[in-house]
Amino acid sequence: MSGWKSFWTDQSRQRESKPRSVGINSLIDKGLGYHAFQDLLGIAAEHIDFIKLGFGTAGITPRWLLRAKIELARQHQISLFPGGTFFEVAYRQGDAQAYFQTLLSFGFEWVEISDGSIDLSLRERGQAITLARRLGLNVITEIGKKTEHKAPSIEEFLTIYQHDLAHGATYVTMEGREHGCHVGIYDVHGHVQTNYVQELLTQIDPAKMIWEAPQKKQQTALLELIRSKVNLGNIPANEILAVETLRRGLRSDTFFLWEQK
Secondary structure, eight states: OOSOOHHHHOTTSOOOOSSOSSSOEEEEESSOOHHHHHHHHHHHGGGOSEEEEOTTHHHHSOHHHHHHHHHHHHHTTOEEEEOHHHHHHHHHTTOHHHHHHHHHHHTOOEEEEOOSSSOOOHHHHHHHHHHHHHHTOEEEEEESOSSSOSOOOHHHHHHHHHHHHHTTOSEEEEOOTTTOSSBTTBOTTSOBOHHHHHHHHTTSOGGGEEEEOOSHHHHHHHHHHHGGGOOEEEEEGGGHHHHHHHHTTOSTTTTTGGGOO
16 A cells, blocks of 8 residues: 555545745744754644744744744745744844844744733834844734733734735734743633624734644544634644644544534
């Protein structure tokens, strides 16, 4: 036999090959070494679209390793970008342009712009997005605070979402942090506030959204709401194959999902 039958490995029949713009998996790397990173891509590169270097870890990673990871990822059609908190540090010190230029010098092609720990007006967000795009970076923005344990109102979210896309962002992310509890769309136990998400889905383009979802129950809930084309972020690096099997109906949690169409 030549191998697994395609309908064994993807009950959804909807998974697209790379490069893809929907159904993306964005991982969080909190400090993988070169060999661990190489092993990760060796087993799962086909299922990874983005890798976020969490928080400010990019700034304290050895330069040779940072460049090596960027290049290795590029060979597998994976884009790396530093976490938005690192942008916020630079912005707070008045160095946004220098920060963007430094990213380009390392070989980054994407940047995350957020205000989870600082406050940015719409005007300031727009200026940062426009500047990054003018310098040649693709932009992912993030909406939500790290210290406020609630999601922005629907109206607040839509205002920022529409603003960011209009100024050139490719994706807008809903804050979920690396733990996924009592932040953004998640309650104190990490459960998805389904009504909130459902209302948002009536007014946004799901293809433009990335939902940070570090926990299995969150990934499952979002797959039930948006199906296989949902864009998931903050996936722990060692769980990428587990998440991909959820997408394909290869785990009990989503085994029957594709019969509900």
